[in-house]
Amino acid sequence: MLADRFAEMELAADSVSVSWTTLSFYPELILLRVTGLEQDNEFPAYFVMQEDGTPMVYLDGTSPPIHYLNQATRFALNDHSAEDYLRFFCAFVQGEEGSFHIVSSNDSPLIADNDEAQQAVKSLTLGISQENLRNGWQFNTSVLYEASLFKVNFTVEPNGMITMNDDEPLAAFETLPKPKRFFPLRQQHTQYGQYQEKFVTPAREIRERAERTERRRNRQPPNSEQETQVEVFNFDQLLREKEKTQGDQTRYFETYTSALEKTQGYLPLKRYSGDMAEFDRLDEIFPIFAAVTAVIREALLFSTTLKKGEIKLPRMLLNGPPGTGKSRYIQELAKVLTLPSRTIDVATTSAAFVLSGSSRVWRSGQPGLIADTQMENRCANGIIVLEEMDKIAGGEQYPVTNTLYTLLEPNSARNFVDEFLNVNINCQFINWIATSNGLEDIPDAILSRFQCFNIVKPNAKQRKQMVYSIYQDLLEEIDVVEHFAADLPDEVTAIIASVCTDIRDMKRHMQAAMVNATIRSKRLAKASTTVLGKIEILRLDVRLIDTNIALSHQNPRLVH
Numbered sequence: 001m002l003a004d005r006f007a008e009m010e011l012a013a014d015s016v017s018v019s020w021t022t023l024s025f026y027p028e029l030i031l032l033r034v035t036g037l038e039q040d041n042e043f044p045a046y047f048v049m050q051e052d053g054t055p056m057v058y059l060d061g062t063s064p065p066i067h068y069l070n071q072a073t074r075f076a077l078n079d080h081s082a083e084d085y086l087r088f089f090c091a092f093v094q095g096e097e098g099s100f101h102i103v104s105s106n107d108s109p110l111i112a113d114n115d116e117a118q119q120a121v122k123s124l125t126l127g128i129s130q131e132n133l134r135n136g137w138q139f140n141t142s143v144l145y146e147a148s149l150f151k152v153n154f155t156v157e158p159n160g161m162i163t164m165n166d167d168e169p170l171a172a173f174e175t176l177p178k179p180k181r182f183f184p185l186r187q188q189h190t191q192y193g194q195y196q197e198k199f200v201t202p203a204r205e206i207r208e209r210a211e212r213t214e215r216r217r218n219r220q221p222p223n224s225e226q227e228t229q230v231e232v233f234n235f236d237q238l239l240r241e242k243e244k245t246q247g248d249q250t251r252y253f254e255t256y257t258s259a260l261e262k263t264q265g266y267l268p269l270k271r272y273s274g275d276m277a278e279f280d281r282l283d284e285i286f287p288i289f290a291a292v293t294a295v296i297r298e299a300l301l302f303s304t305t306l307k308k309g310e311i312k313l314p315r316m317l318l319n320g321p322p323g324t325g326k327s328r329y330i331q332e333l334a335k336v337l338t339l340p341s342r343t344i345d346v347a348t349t350s351a352a353f354v355l356s357g358s359s360r361v362w363r364s365g366q367p368g369l370i371a372d373t374q375m376e377n378r379c380a381n382g383i384i385v386l387e388e389m390d391k392i393a394g395g396e397q398y399p400v401t402n403t404l405y406t407l408l409e410p411n412s413a414r415n416f417v418d419e420f421l422n423v424n425i426n427c428q429f430i431n432w433i434a435t436s437n438g439l440e441d442i443p444d445a446i447l448s449r450f451q452c453f454n455i456v457k458p459n460a461k462q463r464k465q466m467v468y469s470i471y472q473d474l475l476e477e478i479d480v481v482e483h484f485a486a487d488l489p490d491e492v493t494a495i496i497a498s499v500c501t502d503i504r505d506m507k508r509h510m511q512a513a514m515v516n517a518t519i520r521s522k523r524l525a526k527a528s529t530t531v532l533g534k535i536e537i538l539r540l541d542v543r544l545i546d547t548n549i550a551l552s553h554q555n556p557r558l559v560h
Helices: 064-072 082-092 115-120 192-199 204-217 235-243 247-260 277-285 287-306 326-337 369-377 400-407 460-477 490-499 503-527
Strands: 017-023 026-035 045-049 057-059 100-103 128-133 136-145 148-156 162-172 229-231 266-268 316-319 341-345 383-387 416-418 423-425 431-436 451-454
Touching: 057 064, 064 082, 082 100, 082 128, 082 136, 082 148, 235 247, 235 423, 247 369, 277 287, 277 326, 277 460, 287 316, 287 326, 287 451, 287 460, 316 326, 326 341, 326 383, 326 431, 341 369, 369 416, 369 423, 460 490, 460 503, 490 503
Parallel strands: 316 431, 316 451, 341 383, 383 431
Antiparallel strands: 017 026, 026 045, 045 057, 100 136, 128 136, 136 148, 148 162, 229 266, 416 423
16 A cells, blocks of 8 residues: 555665554554665654555644544543644644653653663652643643753643643753654655655645635734634634625625634633732722722732733622713723733613624514624624613514623623624623613522622711822823922812712813813913913812802912
């Protein structure tokens, strides 16, 4: 059979050595090892094939042939075969210096015959441990690569994807021989162009599909922090659905495919790279949200310490009276986390298809807000804000709650389907924050999916703190930092805080006081012969016309 496939090489039976073994994770295939394909070439060539000789897939030291086998054949990964598959993958996906050899004991034949290696590992305990995860397996093991030994953590997914999560050098050797490479069919071999199609069955288009899948898997994130990429949109499915669409509705698919073409439907999971001191500032600006900030801080500390650092917040419902600053707090939180956010007013969301899209059978059909948000944000774990959950709308025919049930459960959110696009959208990483003015009208099934925080009106001390923070924010918001004094007089803070319990009122009165102070300073500047400094808000600038507070006028003054 080999002689037929490699006729150009004129193989001789006495010069070629063949051996084979079964594979626990490919129950219908065998692994073939061939040496002597060329005279004086001792490199082995490896193939995976059926017992009748077809298909024959050449293992060339890259991962596309393996990913093709995982898709095209019966692939059986379980608690018993996962370790076998990890060893197989490491051996047949080579780095620049050859294969990755798993060393499962101090007596491994890879190092047993080398005195230097034996001495180096004498104080080490080498081995391999397996942990069964909810969706795959995790291995901690020792790996020999080139002439160095590493402690490595791998994750094996049920679809055959393998991720090297962490590696730690253990020892380096000088005399350990480097592992040999495979038979170099992928190199510039003189006869490669003549018989490459005979070496590799599947056909060219199947190989290209496997290589395209590999490029998507190994795509580099857009920043230097190497953010984790996850598949949010099934891009191949999106292309197939686009082909089925005609007329005006095609423009929606063109928008999605052009936006996602570079990433093939993969989006980054944003990490928190800021300083935890930013949350101290949040506490200063929003003291009544201290409990919320504490929970977020704990979630980030857990993520950055024990996991990869991707931002994953608990689903939170901020319940409190109007004017307590719930929406403003969420906006500032999104800035601190550098996460994109989208606000959906649940009170005006009249039907489920506003979120999940309307079918293309309707002429007015279009994608829903969830698909639009994920596509526009270009981020898998952005924030979606559900405002006024206590006024949840929607008729009995198209209830919004049914869609929210799907989105707020990680398992079902993983396979959320937009009715227009008819494409799976992975929404499990979205960070959900909801607001309400009361809990009585929120369905229990929705309420149970959130961690609820009751936001109360601020006390006198907290109000003073909020007035000062609002002033600082206004200086930056309207870009007048260089014109106004950095500090706010205590008497001005006390006046506004004593009257305003609503954050909106505080901001409105502060803006009016800044306008009054500006007008006053201009008048003073015309009458003065001296150079005036930055504008300072004074007691007389605060005109609380809707209160009974009598304000005594003072002589206008400026900070020089």
